[in-house]
Amino acid sequence: MVATASTLAPGAVQALHSTVIGWYETHARDLPWRAPDASPWAVMVSEFMLQQTPVKRVLPAYAAWLERWPTPAALAADAPGEAVRMWGRLGYPRRALRLHGAAVAITERHGGEVPADHAELLALPGVGEYTAAAVASFAFRQRHAVLDTNVRRVFARAVTGVEYPANATTAAERRTARELLPAGDERAATWAVAVMELGALVCTARGPECGGCPLLADCAWQRAGRPPYQGPARRGQTYEGTDRQVRGKLLAVLREATGLVAQGQLDVVWPDAVQRARALDGLVADGLVEPVGPGTYRLPR
DNA sequence: GACGCGTGGGG
DNA sequence: TCCCCAAGCGT
Numbered sequence: 001m002v003a004t005a006s007t008l009a010p011g012a013v014q015a016l017h018s019t020v021i022g023w024y025e026t027h028a029r030d031l032p033w034r035a036p037d038a039s040p041w042a043v044m045v046s047e048f049m050l051q052q053t054p055v056k057r058v059l060p061a062y063a064a065w066l067e068r069w070p071t072p073a074a075l076a077a078d079a080p081g082e083a084v085r086m087w088g089r090l091g092y093p094r095r096a097l098r099l100h101g102a103a104v105a106i107t108e109r110h111g112g113e114v115p116a117d118h119a120e121l122l123a124l125p126g127v128g129e130y131t132a133a134a135v136a137s138f139a140f141r142q143r144h145a146v147l148d149t150n151v152r153r154v155f156a157r158a159v160t161g162v163e164y165p166a167n168a169t170t171a172a173e174r175r176t177a178r179e180l181l182p183a184g185d186e187r188a189a190t191w192a193v194a195v196m197e198l199g200a201l202v203c204t205a206r207g208p209e210c211g212g213c214p215l216l217a218d219c220a221w222q223r224a225g226r227p228p229y230q231g232p233a234r235r236g237q238t239y240e241g242t243d244r245q246v247r248g249k250l251l252a253v254l255r256e257a258t259g260l261v262a263q264g265q266l267d268v269v270w271p272d273a274v275q276r277a278r279a280l281d282g283l284v285a286d287g288l289v290e291p292v293g294p295g296t297y298r299l300p301r
Numbered sequence: 302g303a304c305g306c307g308t309g310g311g312g
Numbered sequence: 313t314c315c316c317c318a319a320g321c322g323t
Contacts, residue, residue: 207311247307
């Protein structure tokens with residue numbers, strides 16, 4: 001590939017589509033949310049869970065979730081705290097709350113059917129640019145630029161010739177993604193999932209398997225000799241000793257309790273009372289924890 | 302645009 | 313071991 005997609009001849013772009021889609025047809029993982037009978041709701045559930053959580057850990061949680069709540073209305077009829085409890089240890093439990101909120105909105109505003117319209121998807125809690133495009137593309141087979149971390153990395157390497165994309169998505173990346181989109185809806189949807197899968201399985205962040213890459217001969221990064229990342233330091237995630245860690249410990253107690261939780265049960269999970277109180281306040285402010293009387297808490301109802 | 306937000310696994 | 317990463321979102 002070359003520096004910008006727009007400089008490619010139309011025939012070259014179509015060949016690129018065939019290359020990646022052909023690779024996908026023989027290498028794609030057999031994931032349940034890609035099954036032909038997966039509902040739009042199932043696709044949406046998978047997308048929420050996959051926001052920053054690896055596929056392997058999502059698989060069992062996804063199955064249990066849909067078993068319990070096979071429709072948006074089923075989830076909406078339950079308490080948000082039940083969603084938080086069911087979320088278990090997937091991480092970022094606000095996603096569970098937002099998924100519940102999305103189910104309520106779908107039930108109230110869309111007659112219980114996940115909307116196919118991109119703008120309506122985007123208006124749902126917890127649905128951002130990526131998730132709206134992913135659901136519209138994967139569940140409804142529409143033509144959208146689906147830009148996740150995998151796709152961004154594939155484009156950074158194959159198109160731009162750098163090892164990693166910038167920290168935040170740029171206008172140039174959106175333009176590239178749009179320009180490389182196949183013309184037809186169905187083919188665009190397959191292309192979207194195929195590029196993502198290539199990034200997940202071959203063009204990985206660490207230890208990419210370039211030898212098995214269908215784009216080896218077309219890759220700008222390969223052609224440049226696979227230069228290492230040069231840009232600004234990529235944002236690290238500190239965790240030990242942070243409020244996040246304390247929130248996680250507090251919420252774990254709430255999740256595992258069957259009913260009300262007394263202050264004393266929370267106090268034992270973290271020695272610093274000031275930080276502990278701040279973390280608990282944050283959980284309450286986020287709607288993840290509900291105070292019920294003095295020194296008593298529970299998951300929200 | 303930069304942060305804050307969980308949790309676990311692979312190199 | 314430690315560090316980095318994992319189909320992002322909301323503020």
